[in-house]
Amino acid sequence: MDIKHLMNDRFKNLQGGLFLAVTKADVGEGAGNFMKAGGDIMAWADPFFPDPAIPESVQKALHEAVDDGFAAHYSMPIGDLDLRKTLCEDVNKKTGLKLDPSRNMLVTPGSDSGLLFAMMPFISPGDEIMVPDPSYPSNFLNGKLLGGVTVPVPLYEEDNYQFRMEEFEKRVTDKTKMVLISHPNNPTTTVFRRESIEALCEFVIKHDLILVSDQAFQDHIYDGIEFVHPATLPGMWERTLTVCSISKGIGLSGFRIGYVYTDDVIMDVLYGAAVNVIGASSTLSTIGAIAAVKDEEILKSHYVRLERRRRLAWESFHDIPGVRMKLPESGILSWLYIGDLGTSEEVANRIMNDAKIMVNQGTPYGAQGEGYIRIVTACFARDEDAQERFDRIRAVLMKMAEEKGLK
Ligand SMILES: Cc1ncc(COP(=O)(O)O)c(C=O)c1O
Structure with a gap:
């Protein structure tokens, strides 16, 4: 029986990933299983995730x-x-x-x-x-x-x-x-x-x-x-x-x-x-x-840490051939143009497979997001731990640039 005929049009076409492999990074078992298998998540806009962070x-x-x-x-x-x-x-x-x-x-x-x-x-x-x-x-x-x-x-x-x-x-x-x-x-x-x-x-x-x-x-x-x-x-x-x-x-x-x-x-x-x-x-x-x-000290001290982190991220990614990145204006994210290396999906999947890091494809953010990926660069409490992940992502992007003859 197709119970969906009883659902309204607003909900009935939603998919949470139970009946197909949803690659959406933000919800559900996909991310949980990825973490259990030792992968890192830099796809949730959550400062210092997954490290202890209660002041x-x-x-x-x-x-x-x-x-x-x-x-x-x-x-x-x-x-x-x-x-x-x-x-x-x-x-x-x-x-x-x-x-x-x-x-x-x-x-x-x-x-x-x-x-x-x-x-x-x-x-x-x-x-x-x-x-x-x-x-x-x-x-x-x-x-x-x-x-x-x-x-x-x-x-x-x-x-x-x-x-x-x-x-x-x-x-x-x-x-x-x-x-x-x-x-x-x-x-x-x-x-x-x-x-x-x-x-x-x-x-x-x-x-x-x-x-x-x-x-x-x-x-x-x-x-x-x-x-x-x-x-x-x-x-x-x-x-x-x-x-x-x-x-x-x-x-x-x-x-x-x-x-x-x-x-x-x-x-x-x-x-x-x-x-x-x-x-x-x-x-x-x-x-x-x-x-x-x-x-008030919490916001002040987070500001110093997050401001430093956005610079580390920018230094790690902005000069990769085929990538464009501006120094972030706010918050905890980095938004990278990667369209010369592949589609959003291809590049995010490659980072997931080769670096074992989940980042966001640009497309859930709208049609204008094709050709971009989002990385939550504020993940991990220590800069060194974040930097180690940035280096792994950079290595994948460099490799893709080489494959495209951009390097
Ligand atoms: C722009 C924006 N608004 C709102 C939210 C919701 O955050 P929360 O429900 O944790 O307050 C998010 C979460 O990622 C967000 O990115």
């Missing part, structure tokens, strides 16, 4: 919470008040906004669920969601899961992946409801410059749209590049949902704590559905997250 101040808070015992119980579905206060203080300090912890802040079990939840009140079947391409893969699927239509809007390497507004203008229709950006962008690490963000916000206002700004990578911006928060621009606060995380910059992805902040008219609706959609985030993680956000 001391956070460990202390967790130990106390376990001793105290209250962590066995639910926290509030919209998020524990102390955590919401801590997050609001942090955001207010960094943005100049005046978030009220009881009206503008929602804690979610990771920002992935926050991203989908942020879209739910707005997307009806047939609504169109513009998503820059390349972008975080979930951002292409979320709209479809809600019955909407994802409209990729190309970004170009020659523009340093900034927005080309004519590409948005020519795709806007009377069904367009939302623009969903990842800022800084995953996978390219691009920080959208003030000019780009202002132009996008004008477009959002002109066409009466909602902006969802996925800022999971906002914590580490390099080279003094200005980070503009779209929610702070004129006319944007009441139509922007900002989605953030402690997974990337603070490096506590296993805690599964994200947060959404927005205007109280929108937040009232999200609070109304929170218990159904979210349940509540983990109480133990909440206690750890409060300690982590309060301890």
Whole structure:
């Protein structure tokens, strides 16, 4: 019996890898089996993975919470008040906004669920969601899961992946409801410059749209590049949902704590559905997250380590014949053009087979990702351990360049 005829069109064509060999690096047994067989994963955007990475101040808070015992119980579905206060203080300090912890802040079990939840009140079947391409893969699927239509809007390497507004203008229709950006962008690490963000916000206002700004990578911006928060621009606060995380910059992805902040008219609706959609985030993680956000040394020391790491990565890859790589502008990723050596799939598979390292093919990040691979260069706690993997990847790419006659 084909049970799928009972499924809706949004879900029935999804594949998780049970019935075919899915090479997708991000989920499932494929990655687990690869690790068990001794392979290394540099495909999960998770700083210092798989090494121990809970800062001391956070460990202390967790130990106390376990001793105290209250962590066995639910926290509030919209998020524990102390955590919401801590997050609001942090955001207010960094943005100049005046978030009220009881009206503008929602804690979610990771920002992935926050991203989908942020879209739910707005997307009806047939609504169109513009998503820059390349972008975080979930951002292409979320709209479809809600019955909407994802409209990729190309970004170009020659523009340093900034927005080309004519590409948005020519795709806007009377069904367009939302623009969903990842800022800084995953996978390219691009920080959208003030000019780009202002132009996008004008477009959002002109066409009466909602902006969802996925800022999971906002914590580490390099080279003094200005980070503009779209929610702070004129006319944007009441139509922007900002989605953030402690997974990337603070490096506590296993805690599964994200947060959404927005205007109280929108937040009232999200609070109304929170218990159904979210349940509540983990109480133990909440206690750890409060300690982590309060301890400003964590971000500072991670910044130094991650900034050094992006340079090591750039030094390891940028001069390989047939490869192009810019020094990353933010975060923990490297985005390499490898199109002269093979397709994304060929090159990622070759690295997996020959170097025993899983990196990401560029194609899940959108059509513009063909010819690129993404490497999570912040994996491993020690630079030496990361460098050893970079050297193995470099050797494979050099070999491929030689085979193509580029060396
Ligand atoms: C751009 C971006 N946004 C959001 C997420 C979700 O992260 P989390 O659910 O751990 O907060 C990720 C994870 O890789 C990401 O890359």
